[in-house]
Amino acid sequence: MNTLRQLLKRYLSVKSSIKYLVLGSFFLQLLNASFNLILNIYLRKNGYSDAVIADFTSYRFISILLFSIPFGLIIKGKRLKPFFITGSFIVPLSGAAMLLAANAHMPILIRICFFAGSIGFMLIHVTALPFILRHSDEETLSESIALNFVVWSVASIISGFMINLLFRIGGRFPAFAVGEFEILMLVVVLSALSIPVFLRIREAAPEAEEKSSIFSRLRSYDWGRIFRGLIPMFIISVGAGLTIPFMNLYFHSVFHLDSDRFAVMGSIAAVLVFLGGMLTPLLRRKLGYGGSIAVTQFTAIFFLVFLASTELYSEYGFALWFAAGAFIIRQPLMNMASPITSELVMKYVGPKNRELISAIESGLWNASWFVSAKIFQFLRASDLDYYKIFIITAILYSAGTSSYLFLVRDFKRKTEKSTDPQLQPIIQEADGSEI
Numbered sequence: 003m004n005t006l007r008q009l010l011k012r013y014l015s016v017k018s019s020i021k022y023l024v025l026g027s028f029f030l031q032l033l034n035a036s037f038n039l040i041l042n043i044y045l046r047k048n049g050y051s052d053a054v055i056a057d058f059t060s061y062r063f064i065s066i067l068l069f070s071i072p073f074g075l076i077i078k079g080k081r082l083k084p085f086f087i088t089g090s091f092i093v094p095l096s097g098a099a100m101l102l103a104a105n106a107h108m109p110i111l112i113r114i115c116f117f118a119g120s121i122g123f124m125l126i127h128v129t130a131l132p133f134i135l136r137h138s139d140e141e142t143l144s145e146s147i148a149l150n151f152v153v154w155s156v157a158s159i160i161s162g163f164m165i166n167l168l169f170r171i172g173g174r175f176p177a178f179a180v181g182e183f184e185i186l187m188l189v190v191v192l193s194a195l196s197i198p199v200f201l202r203i204r205e206a207a208p209e210a211e212e213k214s215s216i217f218s219r220l221r222s223y224d225w226g227r228i229f230r231g232l233i234p235m236f237i238i239s240v241g242a243g244l245t246i247p248f249m250n251l252y253f254h255s256v257f258h259l260d261s262d263r264f265a266v267m268g269s270i271a272a273v274l275v276f277l278g279g280m281l282t283p284l285l286r287r288k289l290g291y292g293g294s295i296a297v298t299q300f301t302a303i304f305f306l307v308f309l310a311s312t313e314l315y316s317e318y319g320f321a322l323w324f325a326a327g328a329f330i331i332r333q334p335l336m337n338m339a340s341p342i343t344s345e346l347v348m349k350y351v352g353p354k355n356r357e358l359i360s361a362i363e364s365g366l367w368n369a370s371w372f373v374s375a376k377i378f379q380f381l382r383a384s385d386l387d388y389y390k391i392f393i394i395t396a397i398l399y400s401a402g403t404s405s406y407l408f409l410v411r412d413f414k415r416k417t418e419k420s421t422d423p424q425l426q427p428i429i430q431e432a433d434g435s436e437i
Contacts, residue, residue: 009284012145019137019203023130024149026086026199030093030126031157033193036186037097039162039268040261042250044182048104052251056379058109059247061116063372066124067365073128074361082129082136083205090196092122097190101183128364132357135348137206144283144345151341152279155272161189162269169262182261224351228359230412231347232366234405239367241398243374244391245306249329252388256313257322267326271333278334282341291346292410295339299403302335303396310392336399343406350413 045055077085100115130150138146165185172179253259259267278298285294309328312321351359381391 005284009145009281012142012283013149013280016142016146016149017137017139019205020134020146020149022199022203023086023133024153026090026196026203027126027130027150028153028157029193029196029199030090030123031154032161033093033097033189034123035154035158035268035272036161036165036189038247039158039250039265040165040182041186042248043254043261043264044186045104046251046254047182048107052248052255053379053383054109055251056248056375056382058112058116060372060375060379061113062120063369063375065117065120066367067369067372069121070124070128070361070365071358073124074358074365077129077132077361078357081205081207082133083200083203085125085129086200086203087197089122089125090194090200092125093119093196094190094194096122097193098187101186101190105183124364128361131344131348131360133205135353135356144286144341147345148279148282148341151282151337151344152276155276155279155337158272159269159276162265162267162272165265166262166269169265223355223358227351228355228362230409231351231359232362234402234409235343235347235363236366236370236402237398237405238402239370240374241395241402243371244378244398245395247371247375248378252313253325253329256316256388257325259322267329271330274330274334275337278338279341282338285338286342286345290410291342291413292407294342295346295403295406295410298335298338299399299406302332303399303403305332305335306392306399307396310389310396313387313389339406346406346410346413350409350416 042055042059045058046052050058096115096119100112100119103109103111103115131147134146134150135143168180168185168188250264253264253267282294285298288294289297305328309325309332312325312328315321316325347359347363348356378391
């Protein structure tokens with residue numbers, strides 16, 4: 003109990019600027035979560051096939067692939083608040099335009115909106131972690147990073163139950179009947195609340211950067227450490243891109259689950275993701291980086307394989323319950339490692355590389371998801387079963403998790419060689435000692 007009370011105290015001690023960042027991100031993540039839950043189903047009801055939907059989805063990743071690394075070079079030494087505000091304008095506008103384009107059957111405009119919306123999210127995602135590292139103290143760093151990650155879960159919880167509630171109200175009172183279009187447009191309006199929240203952020207002046215050319219700046223980075231820190235994330239992201247964006251299509255195709263029921267299932271999973279995410283600082287301090295990553299990730303991989311197997315006996319009534327249970331349990335386990343691995347990589351590469359690796363991670367993640375979306379498009383066009391695609395994801399997840407464990411070992415070895423006494427707490431964290 004004392005440990006939980008201490009954890010809560012640390013969360014309350016997070017600086018107000020970081021709290022405003024998290025709150026503003028929450029309103030944008032309401033849009034992101036709602037679109038992830040039911041946009042694909044809305045597109046399918048408008049006559050688009052799985053392959054075409056995968057093609058639309060791929061445009062979410064092209065823009066970040068093109069712009070994230072140049073953006074990471076630009077933001078070093080710059081104020082980050084203007085990028086938050088700009089993104090908070092772009093995301094709602096592109097979301098509204100996308101819905102109107104889908105309703106009017108304008109596929110080119112749909113692709114443009116996916117492209118533009120992802121740029122808006124990039125402006126916030128790439129800058130959020132460097133902003134937190136600039137403004138947080140070491141005592142509450144893990145809690146600040148965890149808050150940044152669990153905001154997605156909170157948004158998923160609220161959006162899922164809201165979607166289900168609106169469908170239920172419409173079913174009981176025909177005068178208030180709504181479809182996916184009306185619900186998603188409501189969420190677009192709510193996402194615009196991020197603008198006044200981001201305006202309240204107070205940002206400290208960044209450390210002055212020496213003026214230098216792009217080429218000299220590129221030479222100043224530790225590229226060996228950067229690439230080593232990126233390898234595990236890249237492997238996992240390729241596997242995730244084959245599965246995560248299309249999980250709703252799996253349940254809709256195999257079990258005929260419609261938007262309202264899948265939204266509730268996603269919300270239940272998000273509750274567990276939120277609780278697990280809030281406990282990650284405690285888990286990291288108890289088990290260390292290696293132990294916490296291994297336990298959560300390999301258990302999540304087991305449930306992913308179990309979820310995949312339900313397609314083989316989907317005609318039985320209990321298969322849906324098995325699939326839903328595996329999905330709900332897997333979600334928090336897989337997501338719990340994200341704040342831990344992010345903190346590990348940021349400490350591994352060092353302060354001068356953080357903005358760049360944050361940008362490269364975003365670009366690489368989206369590049370791999372773009373490739374994965376195209377692979378998924380090809381595999382589904384070839385009528386490959388979902389469970390076979392999920393098995394490929396499980397294999398890639400296993401390889402990525404193992405690679406993270408090698409990174410922990412390398413991080414510990416490099417840290418132990420240092421004579422800096424300030425790094426001794428970090429050695430304890432890698433070992434799993436409580437601090």
